[in-house]
Amino acid sequence: MNDALDVSLRLVRAQTALVKRFDASLSGLHGVSLADFTMLLRLGQAPGGRMRRVDLAEKLGLTASGVTRGLAPLERIGLVTRESDARDGRVAYAALTGTGRERLTDMLATAERIAAEVFAAPLWSKEDIGQFSTLLTRLGGTGLPGHGTPPP
Amino acid sequence: MNDALDVSLRLVRAQTALVKRFDASLSGLHGVSLADFTMLLRLGQAPGGRMRRVDLAEKLGLTASGVTRGLAPLERIGLVTRESDARDGRVAYAALTGTGRERLTDMLATAERIAAEVFAAPLWSKEDIGQFSTLLTRLGGTGLPGHGTPPP
DNA sequence: CACCGATCCTTGACTGCTCAAGCATGCTGA
DNA sequence: TCAGCATGCTTGAGCAGTCAAGGATCGGTG
Numbered sequence: 001m002n003d004a005l006d007v008s009l010r011l012v013r014a015q016t017a018l019v020k021r022f023d024a025s026l027s028g029l030h031g032v033s034l035a036d037f038t039m040l041l042r043l044g045q046a047p048g049g050r051m052r053r054v055d056l057a058e059k060l061g062l063t064a065s066g067v068t069r070g071l072a073p074l075e076r077i078g079l080v081t082r083e084s085d086a087r088d089g090r091v092a093y094a095a096l097t098g099t100g101r102e103r104l105t106d107m108l109a110t111a112e113r114i115a116a117e118v119f120a121a122p123l124w125s126k127e128d129i130g131q132f133s134t135l136l137t138r139l140g141g142t143g144l145p146g147h148g149t150p151p152p
Numbered sequence: 153m154n155d156a157l158d159v160s161l162r163l164v165r166a167q168t169a170l171v172k173r174f175d176a177s178l179s180g181l182h183g184v185s186l187a188d189f190t191m192l193l194r195l196g197q198a199p200g201g202r203m204r205r206v207d208l209a210e211k212l213g214l215t216a217s218g219v220t221r222g223l224a225p226l227e228r229i230g231l232v233t234r235e236s237d238a239r240d241g242r243v244a245y246a247a248l249t250g251t252g253r254e255r256l257t258d259m260l261a262t263a264e265r266i267a268a269e270v271f272a273a274p275l276w277s278k279e280d281i282g283q284f285s286t287l288l289t290r291l292g293g294t295g296l297p298g299h300g301t302p303p304p
Numbered sequence: 305c306a307c308c309g310a311t312c313c314t315t316g317a318c319t320g321c322t323c324a325a326g327c328a329t330g331c332t333g334a
Numbered sequence: 335t336c337a338g339c340a341t342g343c344t345t346g347a348g349c350a351g352t353c354a355a356g357g358a359t360c361g362g363t364g
Contacts, residue, residue, distance in 0.1 A: 001260075003281050004267035008170060009190060010288040013213055015167035017292040018160060035350075038161060041153075054312060061165055066351055068314055090312040090359045108153075115156035123290060129155050132287045136162040138275060140169045187320075206342060218321055220344055242329045242342040 018118065025114050030107050032074075037111060039070055040079060040104045043096050050083060050095035067094075079103055170270065177266050182259050184226075189263060191222055192231060192256045195248050202235060202247035219246075231255055 022034040032040070042059045043049055051059070057067040071094055074080040079100035085091040096104065119129055174186040184192070194211045195201055203211070209219040223246055226232040231252035237243035248256065271281055 002264040002267050003278075003285070004271040004276075005264050007281055007285045007288065008174070008263075008267045008270065010285060011163075011167055011170060012186070012190075014288045014292045015163055016213055018163060022160070033350085034164070038164075052312085061168055063352065064313060065315080065353080069350070088312085088360070092313065111160075112154040112157050115154050115160045118160065118291070119156040124156075126155070128287060128290075129159055131283065133155070133159045133162060135280060135284045135287070136159065136166045138280075139166045139270070185320085204342080215322065216343060217323080217345080221320070240330070240342085244343065 021118065022111065022114055025110055026107060029110050030103065032107065034111075035070060036074060037104075037107050039067075039074065040096065040100060040107065041111075043080065043094060044101065044104050048095070049101065050093045052085075052091050053094050056094055074100075173270065174263065174266055177262055178259060181262050182255065183229075184259065186263075187222060188226060189256075189259050191219075191226065192248065192252060192259065193263075195232065195246060196253065196256050200247070201253065202245045204237075204243050205246050208246055226252075 019034055022037075026032050026034055026037055030037075038060060039056070042056060043051060053067050053071070054064055057064045060067070062070070071080055075082060078097055081095050081097055083093040083095050085093065171186055174189075178184050178186055178189050182189075190212060191208065194208060195203060205219050205223070206216055209216045212219070214222070223232055227234060230249055233247050233249055235245040235247050237245065
């Protein structure tokens with residue numbers, strides 16, 4: 001088998017394990033999945049804690065319908081609200097609520113702790129992490145700050 | 153945000169993109185998903201092209217029920233058959249059929265081509281790929297289920 | 305103005321996995 | 335011997351995402 005194919009399959013495998021680990025802690029402590037947390041995090045990074053849903057989808061690498069479905073439970077439990085645009089009737093914003101912001105702070109602390117555990121010294125050095133990040137970005141890390149894909 | 157958390161989220165993002173790319177080509181050319189292909193590949197690597205289903209699950213990082221569900225369509229289209237163990241009535245094997253082997257050869261060629269495209273020079277050197285593989289292995293490599301799921 | 309295509313979002317039907325429960329079967333030790 | 339536990343597998347219910355279709359709104363053009 002190809003080295004490139006081997007590394008591709010390894011990547012897939014490593015990701016599912018990583019996601020499981022985050023899901024376990026986040027759902028145990030905060031009742032959200034990693035996907036939920038990522039949605040909230042991106043919202044929290046946007047100015048005013050709000051984004052058009054279609055932009056959120058692009059940021060997350062989901063389809064618009066994925067965002068609709070993912071936000072629904074977060075709206076139901078009051079972490080996110082829906083806002084409309086005065087000028088453009090098509091647009092709906094997703095916005096963090098006050099509670100959403102508070103809860104996000106806690107989730108972020110948990111997520112950072114898990115990540116720090118996963119990439120803990122002495123197995124992982126700062127250089128390793130930097131190198132890993134570079135390689136992952138090269139692979140197609142769109143939607144993340146600082147590495148934007150210009151419009152077509 | 154943490155570097156470690158950042159790299160974790162990048163990993164998740166990169167994987168979904170990669171999977172989409174493989175899925176597109178594999179399903180277009182061979183009518184199977186990447187998950188299907190990976191199942192067949194692991195079967196093909198096993199002696200005699202057959203494995204106990206529970207071992208296959210472990211190899212793939214799935215649950216036993218995931219294997220049952222994943223193999224069903226492959227059995228239906230005749231790439232895999234079910235065999236039973238003469239000594240242990242509980243065990244069922246999954247085995248590649250002749251057709252399965254042939255089709256797998258083609259799929260493998262496609263998958264290797266895609267992987268080679270993704271990790272193509274000049275963006276990726278052989279050393280980059282090796283480094284990437286090392287880091288991914290460190291992260292969970294061929295690891296297995298039971299990655300520590302604490303009680304609720 | 306009135307239409308037409310593009311954009312934003314939601315919904316229905318589906319896939320692909322999970323967990324929990326259940327059914328056989330096998331193994332062990334009193 | 336056989337009761338009880340462990341193992342292998344399947345099944346029902348549910349969750350998270352996809353695609354395709356559809357409804358609403360916007361913007362440009364005749």
